Amino acid sequence: PKLHLASPSEEERPAAGRSIIAVFEGLHASRFDDQYISHFFKDLQEAAQSFPGLDFILKPHPGALVRTRRHAESLGSLRGVAVLDSSHPESEYWSTPRLIAHALAVITTPSTIALDAALAQTPVAVIRYGQMIPYYASYEPLPIIDTRADWHDFLNKASRDPELLEPPRQSFLDRVIL
Numbered sequence: 001p002k003l004h005l006a007s008p009s010e011e012e013r014p015a016a017g018r019s020i021i022a023v024f025e026g027l028h029a030s031r032f033d034d035q036y037i038s039h040f041f042k043d044l045q046e047a048a049q050s051f052p053g054l055d056f057i058l059k060p061h062p063g064a065l066v067r068t069r070r071h072a073e074s075l076g077s078l079r080g081v082a083v084l085d086s087s088h089p090e091s092e093y094w095s096t097p098r099l100i101a102h103a104l105a106v107i108t109t110p111s112t113i114a115l116d117a118a119l120a121q122t123p124v125a126v127i128r129y130g131q132m133i134p135y136y137a138s139y140e141p142l143p144i145i146d147t148r149a150d151w152h153d154f155l156n157k158a159s160r161d162p163e164l165l166e167p168p169r170q171s172f173l174d175r176v177i178l
Contacts, residue, residue: 018055019159021047022103022122023081024096024113026061032109036129040109041078047151048080054159056081059099061111105158105165107145114139118173123165125154138176141168 023044027037048056058081084091096116100106106117106124117124125143128136136144143154143165157164 018053019104020099020102021054021056021155021158022099022106023056023058024061024106024108024111025058026109026111036131039129040127043148043151044081045078046148047155050152051155051159054104054155057084057094057099058082059084059094059096104162105154107151107154110135110139114142115176118142118169121169123158123162123169125150139172142172143168
């Protein structure tokens with residue numbers, strides 16, 4: 001976990017008055033099929049259009065050096081979503097800890113990012129899309145995203161009443177932290 005999380009009070013919050021949804025993806029070609037990747041990008045694009053009052057920032061996994069053609073094309077076609085590129089200096093500002101600390105909520109593919117966000121007291125959901133892989137049980141009782149409606153449900157709760165997401169976040173931490 002990121003032990004030294006940035007605090008939103010450390011600096012002026014960017015895009016003052018707007019809420020950030022931090023989206024972390026680790027769509028490794030060997031782990032996720034084209035259907036999962038396609039759903040992810042379509043649902044992210046649709047969420048950005050359906051929630052125009054929220055700023056979506058996508059941080060691709062820095063270690064995913066091999067991307068499928070569809071993945072690369074999808075990253076390039078997103079509209080209304082800021083896609084961070086570690087090769088651009090302006091993206092350096094958005095370290096993972098800073099992004100989590102400034103976010104209203106975090107949405108991630110399966111990753112330790114879920115733990116980092118929960119530790120930072122930021123509401124977090126994990127994208128599953130119906131995969132029946134045992135490690136998803138490790139993320140319970142965090143919200144799990146299987147459908148576009150799940151994106152909307154999580155984003156509505158995060159933006160309207162984030163306290164609804166506190167019990168599962170705390171229960172998750174109680175389960176996974178010694």
